[in-house]
Amino acid sequence: MLAGGTAALLTLGADARIEATGPLPAGLPEEVRSTSGAGEVTALSITYLAKPEGGPVTVPLAGVEPKEYARLAGRTGLGAFPAGELSRPEAAAERALPALASPSVAERYGTRPLPVRLEDGSEITVRIALVRDLTPAVSGTDFLVVDRSGLGTEAARPTALLVTGDHLDAGALHKAAGAGTDVRLRSEERARYVDSPLQSGAERVYTAAVAAGAGYAVLALLLALIRAAPERAALLARLRTMGLTRSQGRRLLVLEALPGALLAAAGGALTGWAAVRLLAPGIDLTTIALATPGGAPPPGTAPLHTDPASLLLPALAVLLLATGIAAAQAWWTGRKGSVTELRAGDAR
Incomplete structure (x- = not known):
């Protein structure tokens, strides 16, 4: 059976998760990294209402820096993958972005180039290159993960931070994140499951x-x-x-x-x-x-x-x-x- 700590990790994707409904301040990753107990900080650009093929079905799409995100996925055990397979192709900008997808999304859309409309109205083309059951950025059965450098300027702005660390200071994280930002720690999430x-x-x-x-x-x-x-x-x-x-x-x-x-x-x-x-x-x-x-x-x-x-x-x-x-x-x-x-x- 899944322990409370594992359940909390599945929900948050790391030891702490900082997320907002809009873009986070540009200097927040460095500020969070300097807090007590913080290790690596991974920035994510998450669009929860991305529409593959412009249809009515929505899929959460996360833009990540491949090397940082691959280290996080390997450390947490949530869908480890080779970073190079998710990196944006260097030569041809018009080529589809390699994407990491959940099994249900991969089964639904296959490996052909797939146009995806984002919440800001921009559109990208992805090609599913990796399939994993789990990923730190999104908890759910449907997701896409792509190289953030292939997104538009607005869509690439980080909306979430995943923080790893053994002894995170909850007060310092809340203070650094500021008002209007959701800060959740794995230890607090685990207590909710254990005490249910x-x-x-x-x-x-x-x-x-x-x-x-x-x-x-x-x-x-x-x-x-x-x-x-x-x-x-x-x-x-x-x-x-x-x-x-x-x-x-x-x-x-x-x-x-x-x-x-x-x-x-x-x-x-x-x-x-x-x-x-x-x-x-x-x-x-x-x-x-x-x-x-x-x-x-x-x-x-x-x-x-x-x-x-x-x-x-x-x-x-x-x-x-x-x-x-x-x-x-x-x-x-x-x-x-x-x-x-x-x-x-x-x-x-």
Whole structure:
């Protein structure tokens, strides 16, 4: 399932996102870069209502500097690509701009030269050269990304900044951006997902289910071992009369419990893995993983997947519990007299 941090990254595209409805001040990138904790600052020119072929369908189009944007995409893991494949052709200005597109846009328009009308009325021609499921500039299933140098003067002006950094100063970013500019940090976005009522409720239900299942498993194991305790104690007592030491008796009981415990642990882990693999194609946890209070979840999927720790830890707990009870029983039996245990066994 997508963690809150990953969901926030999908939404923002970086550790912080500064965006305005119009062009940002020319000196803002440098001012943001000088704030505490800021690393690289990537400027974007985003047009959310670009119209391919001048038709009624709109697609978000982002103008970027290819090298900077390629570094950002590689660092965030959101659709890494070779920068050279997105760079504007040097020789012929009339040639189509190479574009990075989402799979849905690529399927809809193909790789032929595609005229795109921008919000300011200008028109460019693009050719889809790269296809990626995700990209930092836009969160969604439809997008185009092109070299900003191929846009007109007005369309190329940055409207958004993507900021990376380990310890960003929210106050400094808000102050640098000024009024009328949307500033969102990944840490704040992540808190919205983690604190959502749906996710918190799902975690409580899951915790209660795990606790109940573990309780029933422990009870079943204890009852099984207790039921067999008299026979095992009598067997141990007989072996002790034949010269078996107490430490050897304890090891014997532990080794006797191991085969069944190993089978139970392996069977439980295998059943859990198989259940996840069988259910995963039909279950998408996006609503729970990415739900936000009062808003729709961001685009993306949160499929079920196997987690080694979740499979191995319960199996290891069963193994340790079974062997621990056997060792405790051997220690307790060793404190009693062999004659008493033999009489108890014969009486049965």
